[in-house]
Amino acid sequence: MSSKPSIPKGTRDFSTEEMLKREYIFENIKKVFKLYGYQPIETPAMENLTTLLGKYGDEGDKLLFRILNSGDFLSSLSNDDMAILEYGKLSSKICEKGLRYDLTVPFARYVVQHRDEIVFPFKRYQIQPVWRADRPQKGRYREFFQCDVDVIGSDSILNELELIQIIDQVFESLKVGAQIKINNRKVLAGIAEFAGVPERITDITVALDKFEKIGWDKVKEELYGKGINNKSIKDIESIINVIRLTDAEKLIFLRRILLDFPIGLEGIKELEELFHLLEKVHINSSIVFDLTLARGLNYYTGAIIEVKSTDINIGSICGGGRYDNLTGIFGLPGVSGVGVSFGADRIYDVMDQLNLFEKSNSSSTEVLLLNFGEAETEYGLKVLRILRNMNIRAELYPDQISLKKQMSYANSKKIPFILMAGENEINNNCIKVKNMSSGEQKVISMKELKKFVENEIRQTKGIDSLPPNLKIL
RNA sequence: GUGGAUGUAGUUCAGUCGGUUAGAACGUCGGAUUGUGGUUCCGAAAGUCGUGGGUUCGAGCCCCAUCUUCCACCCCA
Numbered sequence: 001m002s003s004k005p006s007i008p009k010g011t012r013d014f015s016t017e018e019m020l021k022r023e024y025i026f027e028n029i030k031k032v033f034k035l036y037g038y039q040p041i042e043t044p045a046m047e048n049l050t051t052l053l054g055k056y057g058d059e060g061d062k063l064l065f066r067i068l069n070s071g072d073f074l075s076s077l078s079n080d081d082m083a084i085l086e087y088g089k090l091s092s093k094i095c096e097k098g099l100r101y102d103l104t105v106p107f108a109r110y111v112v113q114h115r116d117e118i119v120f121p122f123k124r125y126q127i128q129p130v131w132r133a134d135r136p137q138k139g140r141y142r143e144f145f146q147c148d149v150d151v152i153g154s155d156s157i158l159n160e161l162e163l164i165q166i167i168d169q170v171f172e173s174l175k176v177g178a179q180i181k182i183n184n185r186k187v188l189a190g191i192a193e194f195a196g197v198p199e200r201i202t203d204i205t206v207a208l209d210k211f212e213k214i215g216w217d218k219v220k221e222e223l224y225g226k227g228i229n230n231k232s233i234k235d236i237e238s239i240i241n242v243i244r245l246t247d248a249e250k251l252i253f254l255r256r257i258l259l260d261f262p263i264g265l266e267g268i269k270e271l272e273e274l275f276h277l278l279e280k281v282h283i284n285s286s287i288v289f290d291l292t293l294a295r296g297l298n299y300y301t302g303a304i305i306e307v308k309s310t311d312i313n314i315g316s317i318c319g320g321g322r323y324d325n326l327t328g329i330f331g332l333p334g335v336s337g338v339g340v341s342f343g344a345d346r347i348y349d350v351m352d353q354l355n356l357f358e359k360s361n362s363s364s365t366e367v368l369l370l371n372f373g374e375a376e377t378e379y380g381l382k383v384l385r386i387l388r389n390m391n392i393r394a395e396l397y398p399d400q401i402s403l404k405k406q407m408s409y410a411n412s413k414k415i416p417f418i419l420m421a422g423e424n425e426i427n428n429n430c431i432k433v434k435n436m437s438s439g440e441q442k443v444i445s446m447k448e449l450k451k452f453v454e455n456e457i458r459q460t461k462g463i464d465s466l467p468p469n470l471k472i473l
Numbered sequence: 474g475u476g477g478a479u480g481u482a483g484u485u486c487a488g489u490c491g492g493u494u495a496g497a498a499c500g501u502c503g504g505a506u507u508g509u510g511g512u513u514c515c516g517a518a519a520g521u522c523g524u525g526g527g528u529u530c531g532a533g534c535c536c537c538a539u540c541u542u543c544c545a546c547c548c549c550a
Binding site: 144 | 506507509541542547
């Protein structure tokens with residue numbers, strides 16, 4: 001007896017219903033990306049490990065899936081190498097490749113590699129799976145899809161504005177309530193300088209990031225535990241107290257506090273400009289300037305953005321920021337980029353829990369033609385062609401079995417209409433139609449079929465699904 | 474990576490103190506109805522109790538290991 005087949009921890013199969021819902025999400029996101037002039041690219045699932053290592057911090061390096069070299073991966077090892085018991089060192093000897101951890105770093109690599117073909121500013125979107133060797137939890141998978149949208153080769157804050165508009169429009173089109181949090185790494189750097197410990201910015205931001213969750217006292221403990229002195233902690237506290245103020249007041253306050261710290265001031269300037277621009281456009285989502293927003297990825301240098309669902313607590317559903325020197329690591333300095341990444345799997349979970357999918361699963365068959373046997377099939381195929389030419393999703397039941405079973409197939413697939421063409425109908429050049437939700441059925445002539453489609457089937461479809469270039473025979 | 478919970482028909486769950494043949498609902502399949510689904514009625518199939526060891530006369534239940542899922546850290550979409 002063989003054991004049941006299974007898939008690796010943290011990975012999932014997607015059923016047909018799930019895929020329809022997932023595609024709905026991807027389609028909506030893509031539509032918005034294109035609307036703002038972004039174009040798609042794809043990169044390989046695996047990258048050279050040298051491309052990936054060191055880009056996500058120590059923690060990130062641990063979470064990289066490494067791919068064992070093909071063939072006899074031990075043959076190139078010396079006896080000294082064999083004695084290495086530290087996994088990091090050994091794995092770098094026997095693994096040259098790894099699965100990508102996100103889409104931003106491969107994108108930076110892509111930009112550097114194809115710099116001569118690219119027109120800057122380069123606006124690209126990319127929707128592909130990424131892998132992390134994390135311990136799975138709810139809303140946390142080892143394989144999941146990111147939908148990245150980035151613009152590289154432009155310093156303008158207009159790009160930040162555009163990304164926020166995109167975020168807003170994506171979540172509006174999906175009917176997901178979203179709160180957009182904004183901060184700026186330069187402001188955080190300014191705060192670290194103000195506290196007299198500029199080199200501790202990472203520790204400070206990581207601790208501050210937990211402020212909302214664990215409160216100031218615990219954050220203080222963590223800072224203290226990291227070896228940050230009391231005076232610095234006091235300084236940080238004096239700034240963090242501004243969270244009670246409005247966004248505008250926060251900026252005024254910080255501008256005064258950070259007066260002697262050029263980096264911080266620059267961050268304030270960028271935020272002011274962004275908020276000024278945001279006033280000129282219409283945004284549905286709530287936007288907050290959140291001083292405690294840090295984001296772990298250490299390549300961010302300017303704006304940082306994170307989006308949370310206002311209804312379901314599942315961590316961030318979208319996040320990103322500006323990175324000034326990501327391509328520099330690959331040999332192309334001085335190119336700034338900014339982008340965000342939508343977490344399709346978490347957005348799915350949110351929408352699923354809120355039952356936001358009902359309206360969207362209209363992608364399955366709309367008309368089932370019942371199978372009456374070989375003699376009737378020829379007639380049936382003609383009917384199908386007419387329907388499909390009218391852009392109606394139609395199928396013929398492939399086997400000649402009892403009508404009862406064919407209809408219950410339609411029922412379980414939620415097919416709204418059934419057509420029957422048996423001997424009687426064929427002899428009179430007509431067809432019987434049945435509405436599966438009302439149970440109502442009638443015989444119509446073939447000529448009336450077109451009208452039936454227009455009047456009844458179309459009505460059950462949303463306006464959106466009407467094809468732009470409807471071709472009617 | 475650290476700590477904790479969980480696993481019983483396809484699904485959601487019962488299963489007493491360790492004691493004979495592990496149950497229910499829903500779903501699935503067949504029939505009532507050979508040109509009519511969704512409702513109704515009748516019937517059936519379905520499980521190596523996650524997996525592998527151990528304790529015991531006897532294990533779904535106790536012990537160990539392992540895997541899965543979930544939760545809290547860490548970190549993150």
